[in-house]
Amino acid sequence: MAIAGPPGAKDRSSTRRANLSLILNLLHGEGGRSRARIAADTGLPKATVTNLIAELMEGGLVREGGAEREGAVGRPGQVVELDGRALCGVGVEINVDYVSVIALDLPGDVVAQRRLAVDVASTPAEAVLDTVGQLVAETMAELASSGVRTIGVTLAAPGVIDPVRGMVTYASNIGWREVAAVDGLRRRLGRSAPEIHLENDAKLGAIAEFVTTDTPGVRDLVYLTGATGVGAGIIASGKLLRGNAGFAGEVGHLPLGDPEQDCPCGRRGCWETAVGLAALLRLAADRDDEVHDPSVDVEQRLSELRRRAEARDERTLAALDTLARSLGAGVALLVDILNPRLLVLGGHFAVFGAYLVDAVRDHVRDTVIAPDAGGCELVPSVLGFTAPARGGAYLALDAVYQDPIAIMQLTQS
Amino acid sequence: MAIAGPPGAKDRSSTRRANLSLILNLLHGEGGRSRARIAADTGLPKATVTNLIAELMEGGLVREGGAEREGAVGRPGQVVELDGRALCGVGVEINVDYVSVIALDLPGDVVAQRRLAVDVASTPAEAVLDTVGQLVAETMAELASSGVRTIGVTLAAPGVIDPVRGMVTYASNIGWREVAAVDGLRRRLGRSAPEIHLENDAKLGAIAEFVTTDTPGVRDLVYLTGATGVGAGIIASGKLLRGNAGFAGEVGHLPLGDPEQDCPCGRRGCWETAVGLAALLRLAADRDDEVHDPSVDVEQRLSELRRRAEARDERTLAALDTLARSLGAGVALLVDILNPRLLVLGGHFAVFGAYLVDAVRDHVRDTVIAPDAGGCELVPSVLGFTAPARGGAYLALDAVYQDPIAIMQLTQS
Incomplete structure (x- = not known):
């Protein structure tokens, strides 16, 4: 059965590896602490911790920090913290x-x-x-x-x-x-x-958002790339969902766009033909407009569009409204299927977050079957195109x- | 970070629990075997295995079987196998x-x-x-x-x-x-x-299909209920995907049906209004037809419909064709998003598997973006309504x- 079975038993060298890994993860996730606290937090014997820390220190992965400040019983120990700057x-x-x-x-x-x-x-x-x-x-x-x-x-x-x-x-x-x-x-x-x-x-992108999110307790997250193509990265129960052969999250070609719009993939009506970067540029500006120039960096071109939106340019705002509607339809679908705690909008969706998020959130709240959208929060990425x-x-x-x-x-x- | 971090260190009683659990999972997943092989397979010392087996035997969870037949080195040991019939x-x-x-x-x-x-x-x-x-x-x-x-x-x-x-x-x-x-x-x-x-x-249903599947190496599976409502159960990397608040898999109300069709949820055009049991009955028979009688067991009513399909009744076959088209659209979407190894059709979809699976499979192959549908196999459930x-x-x-x-x-x- 093993719906959630235990891991296999380990031999000695894999135990050492697992314990080194355990300490590193602790220092990374919870911050630096004394050897005594590491022993208490991991359940490993103090002498073992001392040896493992010496090994990690020699390898440049941890270093000595200051004296332990809080929560320590008895004499404050010296903190060991993550290094790895080399x-x-x-x-x-x-x-x-x-x-x-x-x-x-x-x-x-x-x-x-x-x-x-x-x-x-x-x-x-x-x-x-x-x-x-x-x-x-x-x-x-x-x-x-x-x-x-x-x-x-x-x-x-x-x-x-x-x-x-x-x-x-x-x-x-x-x-x-x-x-x-x-x-x-x-x-x-x-x-x-x-x-x-x-x-x-x-x-x-999903991994980057999962690692850096400020929202506490997030275990389920969906990240949506916003570029010419649109894809989803899915974190389920704290792990990347790859699927059977690594194809999970292929949402760009779902039939959620205008059924007449051609897609470079050969199909028609793919979602990315309605919400991708090309769609936004097509809706917002004529072919000879500077924002279509591929020799100019995409962030610069999007800044120009954003400037127009801020100046309340009608065509730009109408384009964003149209995009928000198509975006909402796909986002609601992902929320129904995956029930994420966070749905992060990346790329150009994040650049235009101020013009998209409210409309998408309304659509999600109105159409998702779970009460309160299953607790899903919709946020623009703060990592921009670097995610x-x-x-x-x-x-x-x-x-x-x-x-x-x-x-x-x-x-x- | 801990994208796939190790589990925490264990105290002594939780180690005993984990080791008992390890042995039970081994016997369940891989079948009965001698104490010596259990020790080899789990990496636990032989004396520990002997003690743990004695404990499990006293608790009625395992029992002595026959002599070990194959793969054993030296004198054949006596097999220990799963009991738990009490x-x-x-x-x-x-x-x-x-x-x-x-x-x-x-x-x-x-x-x-x-x-x-x-x-x-x-x-x-x-x-x-x-x-x-x-x-x-x-x-x-x-x-x-x-x-x-x-x-x-x-x-x-x-x-x-x-x-x-x-x-x-x-x-x-x-x-x-x-x-x-x-x-x-x-x-x-x-x-x-x-x-x-x-x-x-x-x-x-997804758990039942995952536990009982004959397909080797399945870690990612989607199970689709087929009843008045339609829902998906998702197994990702061998674990049930619940989502943030247990709402994952709510696919019945995705907007994939006829936009004019009312749904009991208050929306229109929900997927289950096109593929649910009520849709099949509505398409296949007039209101006063015996297959609509709620006092008759649903399997009996579906047997009657299946009999008609086997007799090549035109209306029944047309209803199944229509249902297959709507079913294919939603299944393709789930395959794009989740990339399962197996997609199992349950309930009435399984009853009419012979009339649905080929059409749905063709649609999936034609529309899913991953080559070869990402290796997804489409099968009717053999567990019927019991899943x-x-x-x-x-x-x-x-x-x-x-x-x-x-x-x-x-x-x-």
Whole structure:
């Protein structure tokens, strides 16, 4: 049965790994504390904790902090806190209008960031991978020069991906089909290449939002990318929902748009033809308007549109109203099916949050069958267009929490 | 971070509980085996295994079997296998047209079954709970007379429920709103009442299908109830997806039906007005046709319709075609969002599987964005209308796997 069965028993070295991981997770999730409190909080013997902390300290993953301030019984102990400023995870997002790179250290702070306007759909995939390789190599070199080692890279792609083979299976908006992205990047980085993984942009955005949310007690979250394509990343009971083969969250082509509108995927009436970035630009401005210029960074073009909305430009506001209606229909559907605690609107939905959120929230409240929309709160992302790359960096860093031993061996080699 | 963090460290008694649970889950999932193999498979010391098995045997949860046949090194040991025939879990389904009870012993065999045609929507909730109480009490008494103890009861209701308060919040098709079902049943069972829980029918159906599926390696499954109401039960990565407040899977009122069709919920165009049992009956037969008679058991009425379909009755076949189209639209949407390995059609969808599955499968293959429908297989349930009650019984039994100590204390008291 094992609907919620226990994990298997462990051998000795996996126990050590699990205990190191347990301590790191504790320090990350709950903050620094004394060895005595770590022993109390984990249930591990004090001598074991002392040994494990020494090992983590030598590996650069934790460090001594100040004296323990509160909640301590007896003589205050010295705090041990998360370190890991000498290592980082890198996330790279390839999207329709740009390529961006972000590097986070173990505590989650941004230590490097790069972004380039690229008309990806009109550029051969190999040339895009050249650009990606260059951006990642530059970022890693910059970090290395200040003593920071990159332990892993995660690529985010806007479409259907195969994480096992590292292939972008099908991303209609950038015209990629069966592109070996992971192998391509590994070849370009050469001998210095760290672990490289590939994941869908929406899934990585969901991870970033889940890790950084201020809302307490969130275990179920849906993140909606807002770019030319629209995808959902789903966190269920605190874990990323990938589905049988990694395709969960493919909402961009649900038949929720105008049945006459052509989609680059070959279908008609896909949801992203009604709520994607292209739809917003089409509704808000004529073809020769500057906001359609793919050589200008997308955030700049959206700032222009936002300026128009703030100036109460009628066409812009009407476009946002139309978009809000189509957005509401899909969001309500996701809330009915997934009952998330948080639904986070990313990308351009977040840029225009002030013009969209109220209308979408009203629609959700009126149509979702669960009382009070099942307790779902609708919020614009505060991570903007960086959420997928950030999620990629977090995922790369997760290797540290999962297997501190391997990472310490790596950083010492 | 802990995107997939390790579980917390355990104290001694919770370690014993976890190890007992580990052994029971092993015997249930992988079948009986010798103490030596149990030690090898769990990584526990042989002496510990011997003690734990003695404890489980005394508690009636395992028993000695024959000699070990295959895969054993050296002298064949005696097999220890799951017992638990002296205890059972009970599931009760309350639906529009019937109330049914099913009892399963620990190995999952049916040890009692009862079913009554009840026009639940036209009967006061208290009178329905009287019937439920009577059916459950009779079943428990029958089992007790052959020495089988009921360790828990799970109620399945067709709608939005609050598992914490044990309330049916809102079930439009039976007209229940804020009905205290768990307290009501507990009061009727009096001092002999075991643990009672409440869950949505689709979620319990999903558990039953997940536990009993023959398809190897299924971790992601969607079960669709087919009755007057339509709901989805979702298993993601081997665990029931409940969502933030237990409302996940509320698909019956998605706007996928004819926008002019009224729904008992007060909306129009809900999916269940196009694919629910009432829709099928409305499409297939005039109001005065015998298949509309609520005093006749629903399975009997569906048998009559199936007989007509087999006789190639035009109206019946046209009704099934229409239903298949609407069903395909919703199923494709669920496959895009959840990427299940299996999508199981329950209730009347299963009864008419031969007339529905091919058309729905074609629609899914043509519209789902993932290649090869993301590996999703579409199957009619073989559990028929018993899936929700069975799932309830499994959930009641899961308490044994989660905490064998508590159950053994209970059965010995």
